[in-house]
Amino acid sequence: MSHPMHDDIQEVLYTQEQIQQRVRELGAQLTEDYAGRDLHLVTILKGSLPFLADLMRAIDLPLTVDLMGVSSYAGIHSTGEVRVTMDLDETIEGRHVVIVEDIIDTGNTLSYVLRNLRQRAPASVKIVTFLDKPARRGSPLEADYVGFTIPDDFVIGYGLDWNQRYRNLPYIGILKRDVYAGPL
Numbered sequence: 001m002s003h004p005m006h007d008d009i010q011e012v013l014y015t016q017e018q019i020q021q022r023v024r025e026l027g028a029q030l031t032e033d034y035a036g037r038d039l040h041l042v043t044i045l046k047g048s049l050p051f052l053a054d055l056m057r058a059i060d061l062p063l064t065v066d067l068m069g070v071s072s073y074a075g076i077h078s079t080g081e082v083r084v085t086m087d088l089d090e091t092i093e094g095r096h097v098v099i100v101e102d103i104i105d106t107g108n109t110l111s112y113v114l115r116n117l118r119q120r121a122p123a124s125v126k127i128v129t130f131l132d133k134p135a136r137r138g139s140p141l142e143a144d145y146v147g148f149t150i151p152d153d154f155v156i157g158y159g160l161d162w163n164q165r166y167r168n169l170p171y172i173g174i175l176k177r178d179v180y181a182g183p184l
């Protein structure tokens, strides 16, 4: 059945089933790597919420979760200016932190978050990102765990937005050019 939201998609990159499979694999890897340690997941809002919700249930360890609101995109463009919209609730000092991100693109957001979190003296910091788009990276930045490496297209769904919309698409797709090239 046709639906306006789905009509805006040029191509489906990853289906719901492919996403779930890959998240299970990432969860199994983290379960192995963090066995015996207290894992603290720090999620970067808002795009990472669906990934966090799935990933945390795929990790078979005692863990804790906190949220940090960070934003830098307007439409399809990075403003280059990272804004903290909500700070963490708990201290991360002495804790084993894994940052949960939906996508690393230019790397601006995570470079900022890494600098910010390292000042708080955690025991360790690693990064898990569901998507990695290395083509547009400004400075070298590598995630420790990556779901999928994608080409240089603007993607939406599974939490990822365009102007705050499409986050509820259950799959990841490429947005049609005429959607973001046209009037809002």
Ligand SMILES: O=P(O)(O)OC[C@H]1O[C@H](OP(=O)(O)OP(=O)(O)O)[C@H](O)[C@@H]1O
Binding pocket: 044, 045, 046, 047, 048, 070, 071, 072, 073, 078, 101, 102, 103, 104, 105, 106, 107, 108, 109, 110, 161
């Ligand atoms: O590597 P970068 O080029 O910095 O891009 C990646 C960031 O962009 C998106 O966040 P956005 O600013 O759109 O906020 P949101 O998660 O609330 O949508 C995404 O969730 C990442 O945090």
Ligand SMILES: Nc1nc2[nH]cnc2c(=O)[nH]1
Binding pocket: 073, 103, 104, 105, 106, 153, 154, 155, 156, 157, 160, 161, 162
């Ligand atoms: N929705 C979305 N947000 C992003 N932030 C950085 N890159 C992207 C992208 O390709 N899609």
